[in-house]
Amino acid sequence: DAGVTQSPTHLIKTRGQQVTLRCSPKSGHDTVSWYQQALGQGPQFIFQYYEEEERQRGNFPDRFSGHQFPNYSSELNVNALLLGDSALYLCASSPAPRTDIYGYTFGSGTRLTVV
Amino acid sequence: GENVEQHPSTLSVQEGDSAVIKCTYSDSASNYFPWYKQELGKRPQLIIDIRSNVGEKKDQRIAVTLNKTAKHFSLHITETQPEDSAVYFCAAIKARKLTFGKGITLSVRP
Numbered sequence: 001d002a003g004v005t006q007s008p009t010h011l012i013k014t015r016g017q018q019v020t021l022r023c024s025p026k027s028g029h030d031t032v033s034w035y036q037q038a039l040g041q042g043p044q045f046i047f048q049y050y051e052e053e054e055r056q057r058g059n060f061p062d063r064f065s066g067h068q069f070p071n072y073s074s075e076l077n078v079n080a081l082l083l084g085d086s087a088l089y090l091c092a093s094s095p096a097p098r099t100d101i102y103g104y105t106f107g108s109g110t111r112l113t114v115v
Numbered sequence: 116g117e118n119v120e121q122h123p124s125t126l127s128v129q130e131g132d133s134a135v136i137k138c139t140y141s142d143s144a145s146n147y148f149p150w151y152k153q154e155l156g157k158r159p160q161l162i163i164d165i166r167s168n169v170g171e172k173k174d175q176r177i178a179v180t181l182n183k184t185a186k187h188f189s190l191h192i193t194e195t196q197p198e199d200s201a202v203y204f205c206a207a208i209k210a211r212k213l214t215f216g217k218g219i220t221l222s223v224r225p
Contacts (some may be wrong), residue, residue: 031211033212033213035215040218041217041218042121042204042215042216042217042218043159043204043215044215045212045213045214048211048212055211056210056211056212090158090159092213094211102147102149102164102208102211103161104149104161104213105161106151106158106159106160107158108157108158109158
């Protein structure tokens with residue numbers, strides 16, 4: 001089953017560094033959304049990509065940026081890491097907005113620890 | 116933007132009893148309401164969903180109800196089992212953006 005795959009699964013970075021997280025969507029999905037889940041909290045929407053463009057963005061600073069590739073896979077980049085960026089980063093894929101289907105599928109996440 | 120409130124934040128029930136988790140949302144334009152179960156260290160898993168043109172949906176021991184006028188929706192779990200213990204998130208979608216509540220920790224006592 002070609003579900004949503006994320007890499008790496010765990011990552012430890014130092015304050016001030018930069019990190020890139022990767023996501024491959026479920027087969028048949030072409031929209032990718034990224035979420036940050038701090039410990040004990042609900043996932044917070046970072047941004048959403050469709051047709052290689054950022055379509056929607058949550059309340060996250062410009063240090064958070066992304067990209068979507070022609071094969072629909074996506075990257076999340078975070079610059080100038082802060083301790084508060086430590087969280088589980090979840091990628092979710094969904095069918096194209098032109099469809100009337102809302103099936104969000106989540107990856108297993110990348111656990112980022114900033115020290 | 117959309118704001119989803121979830122309450123209570125923790126819930127403990129005896130095995131075999133029912134559990135009800137309630138959520139409210141703020142934006143009447145939201146049109147799809149999924150519920151996710153997340154076990155420790157794992158991804159959120161969709162357990163049931165409901166569209167805004169439906170008032171109730173049931174799947175075995177799980178049901179969801181939606182009151183669009185009051186902007187409330189609830190998850191009902193009957194005959195709870197220890198494996199139902201997890202964090203449950205309600206969410207709402209507007210314009211393809213999924214907004215989560217803060218989650219509730221359900222504990223089912225054997």
